[in-house]
Amino acid sequence: MRALPLLALALLTAGCEWVNPMLQQPKVKPYRKSVFYPDQIGMRAPPPGTIPAGAPADPVALSGRSPDGTPVARIPVAVTPELMELGRRRYDVFCAVCHGVLGNGQGPVARNMSIRPPPSLLTSGQRPDGFFYGAITEGYGYMPSYRPWLGDEERWAVVAYVRALQLSQDTRVEQAPPDVRARLEKESR
16 A cells, blocks of 8 residues: 555656656757757768668678779679579569560560660670669669669679679580589480
């Protein structure tokens, strides 16, 4: 019974400003004056080099561009079998309908485009990896941006898979590893 008055007192005082210092904490609200800064502007731009929360720590991996603004020549993330598999799955869902399963520009959508069909990715081998990442991120020609559907790692995975498609089209059977060569020769019989 003694706890009931203490509980009532705690509930009554919980809403009081003198009990809850969080109500009077100093803070800056957007678009309001601030006495903290000499220019009295409360809303500040983030410091140069600030990276969004959850983004890779490497700005090159985030943008696909080197510090001078040119597309990076090589993928700045580790290319692993898992990354390649992720790239294959995402390519099959988002890219193959236009660029074709082989990357040759002969997808089902491309066959019905009369204005300008999508390019073959196989003949674009001389372009840097950052170019492909930028095209996926920002869009290119009639291709829209896939940033809303593909995360940073997924976009790099697609770039890695496109490179694998390019290599696969120019590789002779004799250049394949022995186990792959044996399987290919067995399937061709």
